[in-house]
Amino acid sequence: MKLVPIGVVVAVLVALPFLISGYHQGLATYVAIYFIAILGLNILTGYTGQISIGHGAFMAIGGYTTVLLSADQHWNLLATLPASLGISFVCGLIVGVPALRLSGVYLALATFALAVSVPQFPLKFSKFLGGSNGIHAAQTKSHLWLYVVGWSCSALAFAAAWLLLRGRIGRAFRAVRDSELAAVSSGVSLPIYKTLAFGVSAAFAGVAGSLLVLVTNGYAQPGEFGVLLSLEILIGAAVAGLGSLWGVIVGAVFIGLLPSVAPDVPLIGSAHGQDVVFGLIVVLIMLLLPNGFAGFLRRFEPRVKTTIKSDPKTS
């Protein structure tokens, strides 16, 4: 693990709130939220090769958990985060079991269905979940508080992901992605590791969802967790590049900041043009960096020297 880049990132994050306005602290918190969610999706899709277009659903579960515990049970907001993590983890495991029977496009569609249907629950059970108006946490927090909590959670999430993925479990995940046949034959249980990845990934998304609710003034509303959110996380993961922890921060900055920068792009950006800009940039990145930012970084890694035997006849 490279200590220097970590030190630089931490230093920037610590200094940042002193240098920027409350509004920008809010934006930076969004980046932290996307960071956690993309990190989670990366564990699932990048490491075990299971695609999900439905991570917004797990974010919704986390978000509503936090608000319900705060509004109804008067929990401390910080204390709701581990609860949100646990509940989302269990939900992830539950989704992971039927997902064992699916792969590729079919898994993508099934998780997409999740993204579509879960935000409908608050409408269906509006008595408990507040319907389309949403429900409100008992407290709201300052920009600075959100920034500090958001990035602390990100740091914890990053450390947790690193610890989980660097050794035996991370290798088992990648083994599943590379060759199920060889993984099984090496003693890696597909059901266990595939559902575990779903659980862990959902737990990350759940915490991100909790933070998302807090940063939107403590409101949990169905519209917040729509299909678009799921797609944003997926795009962020693609920009990050699958299977690498380092690209994630770039993916998160991309998804977190582009929507607020896009309207400033001259000509097309103004007046409803920001989605066009967003779309164009996504297409451009996919064309230029097919392996995401992680793949881009890999180009600069020192190559393993391959000795090419020079042929006396041709040289």
Added chain:
Amino acid sequence: MSFLSLQNASLRFGGIVALDDVSLEAEEGSIFGLIGPNGAGKTTAFNVITRLYRLDAGDVVFEGKSLLHAPPSRIVKLGIARTFQNVELFPTMTVLENVLVGAHTVSRFESERSVRAKAQKTLDYVGIGDVARRPAAGLPFGTLKRVELARALVSKPRLLLLDEPAGGLNHGEVDELATFIRTLRDDLKLTVLLVEHHMNLVMRVSDHVHVLNFGRTIASGPPAEIQRDPKVIEAYLGGELEEAS
């Protein structure tokens, strides 16, 4: 009681009978050659033992216990490791990482450092320690076969299934392999099931040879006997066996 046995094992794929009432017994510590022409059912037998395929009828018994209810990922834990005919590696991982995955079942409570050391030692043992940090994708076929062998060995198996280990090797290397398989067996106290088309190799290293043709057993016995068996000679149309003797 034998170490590993197939008991009246039958398996069909649609109209093809891949295994037809096959029974065999491998003694502990032996090198057991499993031969037969293309499509005879050799790889299928391996896949049945490792639970990748489910038998239609019959049983697989390892150390007195039926394997038929073990999930495929438990097989390694029970002490059976294998290599694949066409090589099944983890292409995005380095050679060392491939071997580390092989240590999955024996490294749960071990430090990363000592597992890595063990994996490196295993690579050294099979003679490819110098490519440990190279990506597995893109290495020559013969090297890949050895990576697979190291991946299998690092799990500390008692039964090793080798599916055509001589694939991609030249004559000299095949000779080396013959010696190596025997060394393996003696060093690590293994029982080896060997599927191979190189008759020379099989006849030299095996204690016992079992011959399949179209999923059926046509002969089973010591190599010298098998080489003289008219049914075996007929199945191979004479050619390869005469070369070997």
